[in-house]
Amino acid sequence: MKQLDLKTVADEMLSEMSGITRASENTLEAYSRDIKEFVNFCSEKEINSIDRVSERTIRHFIIRLNENESTKSTISRKLSSLRRLFLFAIKNEYIEKNPIDKIPNPKVTRKLPEIINVDSYLEIFSLVDKENEVKESRQIKAIFELLYGCALRVSELCSLDVGDVDFHGMSIRVLGKGSKVRVVPLGSKSAEVLKDYLGTLSAKSHSVPLFAEENGERITRHYVYRLVKKYLSKVTDIDKKSPHILRHSAATHMLDNEADIMAVKEILGHENLSTTQIYTHVSVERLKKSYKKAHPKS
Numbered sequence: 001m002k003q004l005d006l007k008t009v010a011d012e013m014l015s016e017m018s019g020i021t022r023a024s025e026n027t028l029e030a031y032s033r034d035i036k037e038f039v040n041f042c043s044e045k046e047i048n049s050i051d052r053v054s055e056r057t058i059r060h061f062i063i064r065l066n067e068n069e070s071t072k073s074t075i076s077r078k079l080s081s082l083r084r085l086f087l088f089a090i091k092n093e094y095i096e097k098n099p100i101d102k103i104p105n106p107k108v109t110r111k112l113p114e115i116i117n118v119d120s121y122l123e124i125f126s127l128v129d130k131e132n133e134v135k136e137s138r139q140i141k142a143i144f145e146l147l148y149g150c151a152l153r154v155s156e157l158c159s160l161d162v163g164d165v166d167f168h169g170m171s172i173r174v175l176g177k178g179s180k181v182r183v184v185p186l187g188s189k190s191a192e193v194l195k196d197y198l199g200t201l202s203a204k205s206h207s208v209p210l211f212a213e214e215n216g217e218r219i220t221r222h223y224v225y226r227l228v229k230k231y232l233s234k235v236t237d238i239d240k241k242s243p244h245i246l247r248h249s250a251a252t253h254m255l256d257n258e259a260d261i262m263a264v265k266e267i268l269g270h271e272n273l274s275t276t277q278i279y280t281h282v283s284v285e286r287l288k289k290s291y292k293k294a295h296p297k298s
Contacts, residue, residue: 006048006050009050009085009089009092010035010039012092013035013085013088013089014028014032017031022179023178024155024178027177030081034081034082035081038061038082041064042057045060050095051094051095057099058103059103062079065078075106076105079100079105080105082100083100086098112278113248113252113278114239114248115245116232116236118253125141127231127235128140128141129141135200138196138197139197140227140231141196141197142193142194142196142197142211143224143227144228145194146194147228147243147246147247149186149187150186150187150190150250151184151246151254152172153247154224154243154244155221156174156175156269157211157219158211158220159175160174160209161207161208161209161210162207162209162210166186167194167195170185170187171186172186177271182266224243225242225243228242228243228245229241247268251264251276252279254267
């Protein structure tokens with residue numbers, strides 16, 4: 001049996017995720033943050049070797065998380081990170097027994113995602129035109145159109161190059177989670193918005209970032225979050241005002257309009273159908289609200 005300290009094993013696992021499995025930057029950041037917290041906790045307890053971590057150690061870690069008022073979903077995520085760490089340790093023969101095997105994730109009641117309606121989305125376009133010069137307005141509208149019209153994740157949007165847009169095939173080549181490439185349909189309205197935006201670009205070679213900030217650098221997640229929050233704040237009072245709201249809205253509106261759920265799954269790039277099915281619940285809840293509001297006997 002090999003003997004390695006906990007931090008070394010954690011670094012090896014993260015290195016493998018980066019190099020071999022090619023996890024996204026956001027995934028790596030999340031795993032790194034969670035595992036570092038656990039390594040620091042173990043260090044406080046003078047547990048520095050991977051084979052000294054026990055089920056009791058992990059349960060004490062959960063108690064610490066509860067004391068710090070971590071939510072159930074946060075604890076569940078951190079435990080998922082630890083599961084990956086210990087599976088890596090077993091695979092590489094650093095430990096023989098998995099100390100987290102008998103520890104379940106806390107039961108999390110999944111909240112239905114918030115969405116905006118189509119009118120609110122169209123209102124954003126009107127506001128963008130009023131508040132910005134033509135070139136900036138076209139870029140902002142293209143960003144919103146890909147987040148909603150093509151239901152892209154922020155990371156997918158930021159990584160797009162000009163060459164990823166195929167107007168002939170009416171599609172976009174997207175680099176999704178786990179470096180998996182998928183082709184997303186491009187609607188006629190989205191294509192029109194993108195063509196207007198591309199007309200403002202001076203450099204249009206295939207490898208040029210589709211979206212760049214004023215300094216010429218590729219746009220960042222933070223830039224997109226600020227932009228979306230600014231305009232969602234003007235058209236809706238929902239609690240969360242993140243770019244993912246546009247993706248949630250797109251999925252829900254597709255299912256509202258009787259899109260095939262398997263097609264929606266492929267567009268969104270979900271691995272599991274259960275992830276997509278959450279949007280069917282949103283559609284049903286919206287239908288119930290409409291019924292209660294409009295039906296005289298409700």
